Amino acid sequence: MTARKPGALDGIRVLDLTRALAGPYCTMFLGDMGAEIAKVEQPGVGDDSRGWGPPFIGQESAYFLAINRNKKSLAIDIKSDQGAELVRRLACKADVLIENFRPGTMDRLSLGEAELRTLNPRLIYASLSGFGSDGPMKDWPGYDLIIQAWGGFMSITGRPDGEPTKVAVAIIDIVAGLMLGKAITAALFARERTGVGQRIDSSLLEAEVACLIPYGSDYLASGKVPGRNGNAHPNIVPYQSFNTADGYMVVGAASEGNWQRLCKATQKSELADDPRFANNGQRVAHRQELIAILTDVFLQRDTASWIRLLSEAGIPCAPVQTIDQVFRDPQVLHRDMLLEIEHPAAGKVRMAGMPVKFSGTPASLRLPPPMLGQHSEEILNTWLAMRREEIAELKRKRVI
16 A cells, blocks of 8 residues: 655644634645644534534534544533643644634633743634624624625625525635635744744635625726626626526637637627627627627527537637536546545545645545544543543543
C-alpha cells in the first residue's frame, strides 16, 4: 500500500468549536489539507446539523456527513467549569481555535481570545459570527437565509417580475467558511515569521458584501440601485439561459470574438453587422430585441444539438444539468469530485471531493465524519496525556 503524502497542513492542530455550516465547512477544508481537527460537541446533542434531515443514511444526517469528514469528535459540556477547563487545556496544545458562537459567549465562559492567547501566545483564535463581533447588530442571530436577505443577495436574485429569491445552496455560509479558511492559513504563515498567533474576526455579512460583484460595484459607480435579472447578466449580453426544443441551456458570449462566432454558428450572420449589436455596450442597450431573436433561434433545436454545435464553434455553453447528471458527469468523475468512504454506522458514504489539487502536498480523505464523542478518549489522551481513570471520572460527572 502506498504511503500517504503529507498534506499542506499536516502537524497543525485545530480545536473546532463550530456547528451548523459555515464553521464546519471551514474546518473540513483545513482537515482536507491535513490538519488534525478536534471537533468539540455538546454531549448527547452534538452539532445542530446532526438533526437536519431527511435524508438520513441510517441514523446519520446526510447534511452532517457532507461537511464533517477528516475530523475527530470530542463531546464536552463547555458550560460546566470542568468542561471549560478542558477546553483551556486543549487550547494550550492547539495551533488554531475556531468558534462561531454569538459574540460574547466565549468570554462569558472564560474562553475568550484574550485569556486563551495569554495561555498560548501562538494560538490563532478565529471567530465567525452572523454580523461581526462589534457594531449595532453584533447580537443578531445570523443564519445564511437571514444574511442573504440583509446583505442584498435576495434583492438581486430571481426573475425581474418575481419575488426576491435566495440562492439555492447556503452560499454565504460556504463562502464565509472558505474565506475564514484562507485567513487562517495566512495567519499560520504569518506566525512562521513572527512566532505569535493573532485574532481573526469575520462574519457572514462581511463575506456577502465582499461578494456583491458586479452589482455592488455597479451601484457604487452609478448610484443606480440594481434589480433582479433572472439568469441574465447585468453587464454582458448574451450571457444567460435559453429554452431549447427540449429543455434549457446557457450561453455565455462574453467577448466580441464569441459574439461573432455565435452569429455564424446560429446562421444569423446579419446580427454581427447590425449596429444595435455592434459591441457589448450596444447589445446591453438593446437587450430585449436581441434576446427575442435568439430565443426564437434556440427553440429550433434540442439541447444536445445546440451544445454540440456551439461547443464545436468555441462558444462557451452548457446544458442545465440536474444533480444526478452532475454526479455522473465524466469530467466531474475524472477530477475525483465524487468520493466514497466507509462510515462506522452509515456504511458506505458518498460525498463531493476536494476542489483543489496539490502536486506535492495533496488533500486527502482520511477519516469519515465522526460519531458524536467517538474520539473523546483518544483526543484527551494524545493532546493532554490524560489517564484512563481521569477520563472515566469525567464521564461519570457527565463533563464528557
